[in-house]
Amino acid sequence: MKYMSEYRDPVLAKQFLEEIKTTVTQPWSIMEVCGGQTHSLVKNGIIEMLPDEVTMIHGPGCPVCVTPLNLIDKAVYLATEKGVILCSFGDMLRVPGSQKSLLEAKAEGADVRVLYSPLEAVKIAEDNPDKEVVFFAVGFETTAPANALSVVHAHIRGVKNYSILASHVLVPPAIKAVIDDEESKIDGFLAAGHVCTIMGNAEYHPISEKFEVPIVVTGFEPLDVLQGILMVLRQLEQKKAEVENQYARIVREEGNPDAQKVIHEVFEVKNQMWRGIGEIPESGYAVREEFAAFDAAKKFSVNIAEAPEHPDCISGQIMKGIKKPFECAQFGKTCKPTNPLGAPMVSSEGACAAYYHFSGMVEQA
């Protein structure tokens, strides 16, 4: 228990762990969907403290990791060839495109900016009326209200030189896709707390019922994750399959209706490509026709051929939970956070980067 002393409430953490140990009678695999949870599991050594029967599988829970290669190439093209001011969240800059990353484009002189919020991009557009400003709008449902709101603000303020390059991914269809995949065998899920803060829990009930899997909406702190695991295990051992809410202090059953409203005003559901995984039906958002003037995909005709992934990167298998990062031959050798071959090595919420930084697996690889 080398990490225990670092917990806010080590007594409670220990108690959860003991309960986990007495609850489990057979092997189970649990997938945590959110990259923040992966980070917590690996960084706090929870994986090593769990009994052998419990295998944690790291889901596709990092929007940066699943943004299609082709869209990165498009963003790079807009920044380098079309002279737009290309803005995004920090993690997006290092994600390798087929030729270069946005960070490399920036180093070569393109105007690429890291922002804290898409709302700031609207201001940049206002301040630079003779330039086009594009926000590379990636994210799960948690980030969708902010990206949608930037379009609404631009509309209200009459800002015409602003658009978003949308790459949104939705959690419930991804959970379904993971369950449907024959190679992956997952008994229960920790759903992402902040996603449910926006969307509520309604979408998870039919999944849990149909596929007979427990789904526990869980926070991202170590104690949350431990408790979420315990709740899933209790259901599994009792042969139950329900939706439970570990994160009730933040997540309400109905989510945030005002946030859902702005999402539906600006976006409509569409099929979405997930990097390393492939297309998942109805798992993304496209900008609605009414707001087409703010849709970078429509505003700029960019036709860039699909490029293949790096041949040595097995990120698809990592994100479906079929392989662990240290089972990749490149892990920690040719692929490191400073020189990532695939997207899961970029963001600290990506499974490969989390293992690289925290788990001591580097030596084993």
Add this chain to the structure above:
Amino acid sequence: MCLAIPGKIKSIDLQYNGLVRMAKVSFGGITKEASLEMLPDANVGDYVLVHVGVAISKLNEEEAQRTFKYLEEIGELGELEDVDEYLPNSEKKAS
């Protein structure tokens, strides 16, 4: 990038003919602007969870402080600082 950071609403400002409701939110020592359009009933003094410039949920003071401290400990408050000077070497320590 998926994290939401708790802060306290210092002031509220209606912009664009009242169509846009923005707040100054204090996170520890750092004050940032955040939209309150997803939380129409949030007021000055309330604690809110802010994700990329948009307040998405209210929370109580105790919970806000506990979460803030946790984020501070794991070094995940970096995105509040001025991110425009982004360079690979200046990354958040914990990542």
